[in-house]
Amino acid sequence: MLVLGIESTAHTLGIGIVNGEGQILTETRAVYTPSEGGIHPREAAEHHQKHALAVLQRALEEAQVPLDKIKGIAFSQGPGLPPALRIGAVIARSLAGALKIPLLGVNHCVAHIEQARYFCQAKNPLVAYLSGGNTQITTLETGRYRIFGETLDIALGNMLDMFAREAGLHHPGGPKIEKLAQQSTGDYQELPYTVKGMDLAFSGLLTAAKRLLSKGTRLETVCYSLQETAFAMVAEVVERALAHTRREEVIATGGVAANARLGEMLQIVASEHSASFDSVPLQYAGDNGAMIAYNGLLLLKARKSIPLSESTILPKWRLDQVDIPWEV
Numbered sequence: 483m484l485v486l487g488i489e490s491t492a493h494t495l496g497i498g499i500v501n502g503e504g505q506i507l508t509e510t511r512a513v514y515t516p517s518e519g520g521i522h523p524r525e526a527a528e529h530h531q532k533h534a535l536a537v538l539q540r541a542l543e544e545a546q547v548p549l550d551k552i553k554g555i556a557f558s559q560g561p562g563l564p565p566a567l568r569i570g571a572v573i574a575r576s577l578a579g580a581l582k583i584p585l586l587g588v589n590h591c592v593a594h595i596e597q598a599r600y601f602c603q604a605k606n607p608l609v610a611y612l613s614g615g616n617t618q619i620t621t622l623e624t625g626r627y628r629i630f631g632e633t634l635d636i637a638l639g640n641m642l643d644m645f646a647r648e649a650g651l652h653h654p655g656g657p658k659i660e661k662l663a664q665q666s667t668g669d670y671q672e673l674p675y676t677v678k679g680m681d682l683a684f685s686g687l688l689t690a691a692k693r694l695l696s697k698g699t700r701l702e703t704v705c706y707s708l709q710e711t712a713f714a715m716v717a718e719v720v721e722r723a724l725a726h727t728r729r730e731e732v733i734a735t736g737g738v739a740a741n742a743r744l745g746e747m748l749q750i751v752a753s754e755h756s757a758s759f760d761s762v763p764l765q766y767a768g769d770n771g772a773m774i775a776y777n778g779l780l781l782l783k784a785r786k787s788i789p790l791s792e793s794t795i796l797p798k799w800r801l802d803q804v805d806i807p808w809e810v
C-alpha cells in the first residue's frame with residue numbers, strides 16, 4: 483500500500499511517498515525563497531505551480547514506483563496560505579480522480595506531529611510544535627490534540643524571521659540567528675519575557691530586540707538574547723504542561739526544532755521530569771511531502787478518505803479541530 487502526499491501550505495511544494503509501514507520511499511521538494519521580505523502568498527503559489535510537475539516526476543523516479551501502485555493521494559488541506567494551498571489541492575484532486583483512488587485531506591499540523599512521533603518512536607508524547615506559522619504545546623488526549631499553550635500573536639519562527647529581516651539577513655532567519663548567537667560572547671541583554679498563563683506572546687520581544695539592534699548593540703548579542711528569552715518562554719510552558727500531564731516523552735517538531743540551543747533547553751526540562759526528549763530529524767523538521775503522505779496513510783488505514791465535495795481548502799483549520807481516528 484503506497485500513499486503519495488503533497489505539501490503546499492507555505493514556502494514548500496513537497497511530494498513524498500510512503501509504503502504501508504510508513505517508510506519513506508521518496509521526499510522531494512522545491513522551496514520558494516522570497517527575493518526580499520517575507521513570503522508573498524501569490525508568488526509562493528506561482529512557484530508551486532511552476533515546479534509541481536518536475537517535483538512529481540522526480541518523486542516517482544526516486545521511489546521507482548509506477549503511478550498505478552499508489553493507493554491514496556493525500557494533500558495539506560490546511561492551515562496555510564490560501565493561494566498556495568489551492569495548488570496542492572488541485573494537483574491532489576486531479577491525481578486521485580485520474581487514478582480513481584481515495585483522496586485524503588490532511589491537517590498540516592497533525593502531519594508534522596505524527597511524523598515526529600514516528601521518527602522519535604514516541605507513544606503519546608507532549609509535543610512542542612514550533613514552526614514558521616505555528617507555536618503550540620500539545621498532546622493527544624481522548625481523540626484530539628489538546629492545546630495546552632500557544633502563541634497569542636505571532637509564531638516563534640515568524641518572529642525570528644521578522645527580526646532577521648530587520649537585521650538584513652535573508653529568509654529564513656532562524657538558522658542565521660542560531661549561528662550568530664553561537665558567535666556571541668554570552669553577554670545576555672534583558673528582553674521582555676511574556677508568558678500569560680500557558681500562552682506565549684512574541685511581538686513585544688520582537689519590538690524590543692529590534693530596538694536593541696537600532697541602538698547599536700552587536701547583532702550577535704541581540705541574536706543570543708533573543709534566542710535565550712524566546713526559548714526559555716517555550717521551555718517554561720513545556721515544563722508546566724509536563725508537570726500537569728505527567729507524560730514520559732517530550733518531542734519537538736516544526737522548523738524551529740532544528741535549533742540546537744532550543745533542543746538543549748527542552749532536554750533539560752524533560753530530564754528534570756524524568757521524561758525523554760527527542761526532536762524530529764533535521765531533514766524533516768521543516769515542511770515536507772513525506773509527512774503528508776504518512777498522515778494520509780494513517781487516514782487511509784482508518785478509512786477516512788474524503789469525497790471531492792469535502793476537499794475545499796481550510797486555511798484556518800486548527801490542530802484541535804481535527805478528530806484523530808487512529809490509536810496511539
Ligand code: AMP
Nearest residue numbers: 613614639654656657737738741768769
Ligand atoms: P516550517 O514552518 O516548519 O517549515 O519551519 C520554518 C521556520 O523554521 C522558519 O521560521 C525558520 O526560520 C525556522 N528555522 C529553521 N531552522 C531553524 C533554526 N536552526 N533555528 C531556529 N529557527 C529555525
Ligand code: MG
Nearest residue numbers: 594613768769
Ligand atoms: Mg510547517
